[in-house]
Amino acid sequence: MTPSGRRARSGFGMLAASIALVLSACTASAPAAPPESAPPATTDPAAARFALPSEGRIDYQLGGASTPAPGVTIVVRDATERPAPGLASICYLNGFQTQPGELDDWLATAPDAVLRDAAGDPVIDPNWPDEALLDPRTPEARTAIVDRLGPLIDGCAAAGFVAVEFDNLDSYTRAGGALTADDALALATLLVDRAHAAGLAAGQKNALELGARGRDEAGFDFAVLEECDRWAECALATAVYGEQVLNIEYADDLRGSWADVCARGEVPALTVLRDRMLAPPSSPDHVLDHCV
Template sequence: MCALTGCAATETDATSTFVLPPAGATPDYQLGGGYDPADGVGIVGRDRSDDPAEGLYSVCYVNGFQTQPGELDSWPDDLLLHRDGGPLFDPDWPDEALLDTSTPERRERIAEIVGPWIEGCADSGFDAVEFDNLDSYTRSDDALDVEDNLALAASFVDIAHDAGLAAGQKNAAEEASVLRERAGFDFAVVEECSVYRECAAYTDVYGDAVIDIEYADELPRSFAEMCADDEAPASMVLRDRDLVTPSDDGYVFETC
């Protein structure tokens, strides 16, 4: 759990509290495998299958709107979005199938599967959880819309808060305001907001509670310039896109 100054506790109800990310802390994003964070790192994101970083603010990654690679067969077929006789896959991540969030009944069943993952993050000692692929509706051939995913996101946030976890919006810049207001997200974990010039869409909503990961393979300008930008979030890191560990070729880690 967070042992840093700047971690603010927020009441959710009479029995549950969660802790917000420390404002301006240096992040690391370790979805490719956990390792000892560099000196000065205060926020670490890791997969739900990993352990949190001891003594640091730890964010648990959950793929809440698409299947994880290698887990397709563990999902009921009717909870997968189908097109042309088979599951519809993310074009950028072809081993991730979209979940069908189009009806209340399906959303409830998805939440029954994902809910224990969220609670498992809390049991493992994470401080917060982020839900990836909120924007899956944009890849659904118009089978889903933002209201479908918003309704499911609200269920996820409720489960997270009940478990004592802060809930992080992942990407979906254009919906940041409505996601905070209606789903109840507390902070944002974003990718390449500087590349796409959309950081203000998050910071206008979440202030300093925005954690930005930029990737080294497609920088339109130097990372130093990104850090110096007036719209840059207070917490930024440059990583390799595969998020490998320091012992692997291609590892990149740079901070502002």
């Protein structure tokens, strides 16, 4: 398994079930978009889409939205949350797997969009036992996936988010050989196109083994990394995306101390130190720090 696979969606592993309701971008029934209705498609050129600034501070708030700390300029939140008032906010969506509690609805409404094993059973992510892998191998399945996720993408735009992060691009590495990088990129291309049509920039989540293919083939605008310093991978992303990279390091698995991480000078400028559970400030487990 690749380093990205080892830390799939922050590496919460079996703890995911205990926080599924917090991290879920969808309800147990059909996925619900944020409150506003979908906006009309935009024809704005790429230059009009959001680009990460060359400086500032980020916060990664998937464990629950909270008032951003002083100095924070960019916030990532779940699609079910509202953007942070007055700040650039990025919307998190699970683009390549079902969300906890969603599988039955996927099987009822888009059964061919769920990856099956030889026995015909859904393939479950070994790192996330309450999520099934989606199946992007055919045009019909990809269309069905985008039809379900499209309203969420449009809802992110309507709510005021400036970009969307599509999680689990690397799920093909956990499919037991049933999926390929080409399959994942074919679906990613459609998701990015839908985001762009809504006026949103689109972020590639991890999957650094793809090299420049995420940018050049799928059209991703920036990268969202987890623990690029821990796995000595930061340069792989900046070689492709330059300054268009944000990164989350986790306090329970640093390569040395946080001071060591900052002193190495290898992390992207938009790097944040967070606790593994991404807990809000009200939690005693909350960690938030920046190098500058």
